[in-house]
Amino acid sequence: MRKETLPALTGLRCFAALNIVFFHFSNPKWFGPFAPIIDNGFTSVSFFLLLSGYILAYNYTDRARKGQLKSGSFWIARFSRLYPVYLLALAISLGMLVDEWHVRSHAQFAWGVVLTPLLLQGWHPWLSTFWNTPAWTMCTEAFFYMIFPFVVVWKRPKRLWPLVALLLGLWALGMVCPSLYMWLHPDGVVHADRYTEGFWIRALKFTPPPHIPAFLFGIALADLDALIPRAARRRLLFGALGMCGIYAILYYGDKMPYPMMHDGLMMPLFALAILGLAGHNLLARFFGFAPFAIVGQSSYSLYILHFNMWNLLHKYHVVARLHLTRYDPWLSYSILIGAAMLVTYYSEKPCQNWIRKHIKL
Secondary structure, rough: OOOOHHHHHHHHHHHHHHHHHHHHOOOHHHHHHHHHHHHOOOOOHHHHHHHHHHHHHHHHHHHHHOOOOOOHHHHHHHHHHHOOOHHHHHOOOOOOHHHHHOOOEEEHHHHHHOOOOOOOOOOOOOOOOOOHHOOOOOOOHHHHHHHHHHHHOOOOOOOOOHHHHHHHHHHHOOHHHHHHHHHHEEEEEEEOOOOOOOOHHHHHHHHHHHHHHHHHHHHHHHHHHHHHOOOHHHHHHHHHHHHHHHHHHHHHHHHHHHHHOOOOOHHHHHHHHHHOOOOOOOHHHHOOOHHHHHHOOOOOHHHHHHHHHHHHHHHHHHHHHOHHHHHHHHHHHHEEEEEEEHHHHHHHHHHHHHHHHHOOO
């Protein structure tokens, strides 16, 4: 039986992806009261990683419990979704390898060229952002896809409070690595921030292991979600609390411990927002608005393409040559969104269908 679609969560993906674009390429002050959200846009990546666990569990848990989830078929389905656009993003970014050549040692460059197409660069902190900066998350996602068929069949509580206890435990587990970093100062920096550069802060931010608790949290969250009726009024309260809590944390983001802002601190607030938007209420209707959901369906393409595409647009002065500079950066944002939607509908989906039809495990 096909699960009910959750358009509000798709719409929220639209805002999360745009937030990452604005974080990389905007002045947060342009956005007035939303400036704290933009200024801490890196937290949207943490949201995506947690949401990944939730969506996978939402769609596959029932099949897994009935013994109907075949690992090979699952991996092909996820590979067909992830890899074609990932490879396209690398292909259109080949020129970036020239920049990598000039800032890397020859050994690092060689390893980066080998590991990045294999979705393995994220396991090396110094190579995690090689070639396409946001692509480290795809390495993490690929790892999550590999382990999902095994972890989704683990026995989990079926009653409310034991599930809440499990979620709290995973939240605490998610704060272990950031806490250790803040306690031990392995990079020699007492108060790390987004500009801190060191092996261990990069390992905390960009390698898969520290993000595992968030993924498992998302899986357990789907179990909790299944216990709450879609039309339950408390879902609106959950959503409102989650959204307000996220805004409050981000508003005081410069006063928060930076290592904790990656997954750990935000997990319960993301959970409340997801529970709220997975219901039938006013908040869900707003985020499920069709234009938001349409862009949200292209959020992966927008995320994986935006960084290098923006750099290419401005490296070759595309907007200036069109004599449309007065409309920038909003024109550039529109180009990125349009390109992502075209890639989604004319590359990602056709490739996905072809792979699923012709490749079997």
